[in-house]
Amino acid sequence: MSLSKVVRMPDLTRLEISEKQCHITLKDDTIFQGLRDQHRQLAVQEGPAARGDYVLAQAVSQPGGTRTVHIELGARRFPDYEKALLGCRAGQALQATICSEDTTLQVKSVKKVVELPLTDERIAALQLPGIQTLADYRRQYIADHGDALADRIFSAIQEKLLNQLAELMEVSLDQQELEQFHRQQRDMIQAVSGDVDQRLMDAYGGSTPEESDRLFFQDNRRTFLIYLWGKALAEQDGHQMTQAELDQVLEYYQLIHEKDKEQVLSQGLTEEACQPFYLQYGIGALRRYFKSLVRISATDVPPQRVA
Numbered sequence: 001m002s003l004s005k006v007v008r009m010p011d012l013t014r015l016e017i018s019e020k021q022c023h024i025t026l027k028d029d030t031i032f033q034g035l036r037d038q039h040r041q042l043a044v045q046e047g048p049a050a051r052g053d054y055v056l057a058q059a060v061s062q063p064g065g066t067r068t069v070h071i072e073l074g075a076r077r078f079p080d081y082e083k084a085l086l087g088c089r090a091g092q093a094l095q096a097t098i099c100s101e102d103t104t105l106q107v108k109s110v111k112k113v114v115e116l117p118l119t120d121e122r123i124a125a126l127q128l129p130g131i132q133t134l135a136d137y138r139r140q141y142i143a144d145h146g147d148a149l150a151d152r153i154f155s156a157i158q159e160k161l162l163n164q165l166a167e168l169m170e171v172s173l174d175q176q177e178l179e180q181f182h183r184q185q186r187d188m189i190q191a192v193s194g195d196v197d198q199r200l201m202d203a204y205g206g207s208t209p210e211e212s213d214r215l216f217f218q219d220n221r222r223t224f225l226i227y228l229w230g231k232a233l234a235e236q237d238g239h240q241m242t243q244a245e246l247d248q249v250l251e252y253y254q255l256i257h258e259k260d261k262e263q264v265l266s267q268g269l270t271e272e273a274c275q276p277f278y279l280q281y282g283i284g285a286l287r288r289y290f291k292s293l294v295r296i297s298a299t300d301v302p303p304q305r306v307a
Contacts, residue, residue: 002174002177002228002231002271003172003174003177004171004172004173004174004177004178004224004228005171005172005228005232006169006170006171006172006228006229006232007170007171007172008169008170009169009229009232009233009236010165010168010169010229011168012165012286012289014164014168015161015164015165015168015289016164017157017161017290017293021153021157022290022293022294022295023294023295023297023303024149024153024294024295024296024297025296025297025298026138026141026142026296026297026298027298028118028134028138028298028299031137031138031141031298032116032118032137035116035126035137036115036116039116039126040113040114040115040116041113041114042054042111042112042113042114043111043112043114044090044109044110044111044112045090045110045111045112047089048087048088048089048110049073049085049086049087049088049089049110050073050086050087050112051073051074051086052072052073052074052112052113053072053073053110053111053112053113054070054071054072054073054110054111054112054113055069055070055071055073055085055088055107055109055110055111056068056069056070056107056108056109056110056111057069057070057081057085057088057105057106057107057108058105058106058108059081059098059103059104059105059106060103060104060106061098061101061102061103062101062102062103063101069081071085073085073086080096080097080098080099081096081098081105083096084096084098084103084105085105085107088105088107088110089107089110090107090108090109090110091107092107093105093106093107094107118134119134120132120133120134123136123137134299134300135299135300135301138298138299138300138301139298139301139304141298142296142298142301142304142306143304146294146296146304146306147291147306147307149296149306150290150291150294150296150306150307151287151291153290153294154287154290154291157290158283158286158287161286161290162222162226162283162286163222165225165226165229165286166221166222166225166226169225169229171225171228173224173225177224178220178221178224181220181223181224181227181275182216182217182220182221184272185216185220185223186213186216187257188256188257191256191257191258192256197209197212197213200212200213200215200216203216204216223279226279226282226283227275227278227279227282228278229282230278230279230280230281230282230283230285231278231281231282233281233282233285234278234281239281241274241277245277246274249273249274249276249277250264250270250273252273252276253269253272253273288307291306291307292305292307294306294307
């Protein structure tokens with residue numbers, strides 16, 4: 001039985017989350033990019049080739065080599081060709097130096113990209129289920145992608161939120177349990193990757209193994225606090241680990257520490273094996289809280305919840 005415990009649960013409303021992080025306005029460039037790519041067409045370019053146009057040409061080098069090239073101007077993949085063909089017209093023959101070779105370029109075609117016009121009429125003509133207007137499409141995009149967007153934002157700010165969370169809770173901390181947890185994390189790195197001291201120096205940039213270990217200990221202290229919170233939260237929620245969940249954490253622990261199930265049970269290591277579960281339980285609760293705050297809007301679409 002753990003001696004460490006949460007004395008006062010943290011108030012999540014005191015987390016510092018900026019307006020920009022939870023109130024997001026999506027631009028049409030983002031929302032309609034996939035649709036535009038899907039319905040993009042090429043049309044004959046009557047004027048000179050410009051950036052973004054596609055040029056089809058036959059290249060004949062002085063040594064006698066011939067090749068057909070089809071390139072997008074401005075893509076910067078074939079700089080010699082792009083420099084020579086910018087401003088060209090279909091049917092034109094050009095002289096250029098390509099890869100240090102004198103080359104004749106016979107322009108076969110020049111085509112420009114025609115984007116899908118963003119109008120209600122064109123959107124309705126696509127006959128997408130439940131979509132009649134641009135606003136309909138924007139709402140559907142938010143419904144389809146808003147949750148994943150919120151997850152990406154949470155991943156970006158997760159470390160900052162976990163640091164704040166650890167500061168907000170009041171904990172009765174047993175120093176021996178914390179030190180044991182720290183040793184467990186070192187043992188896990190050693191078991192998975194080997195040479196734990198070098199791994200920590202690479203990760204933390206400490207000038208000595210001791211300095212890197214000290215920094216690692218600080219991170220482990222925070223992780224231990226989040227584990228305690230996750231465990232207390234699960235108890236508060238009345239969540240009991242299912243047999244499948246227990247089997248999963250025991251299997252992971254056995255794999256990392258090279259112990260069989262009987263050893264884990266007989267040595268009283270079940271609680272230690274369950275620590276990652278409660279750590280993730282806490283992080284999951286933090287993620288859900290953040291996503292409950294997120295609102296996503298777009299042109300003609302008021303803020304929409306994602307959770």
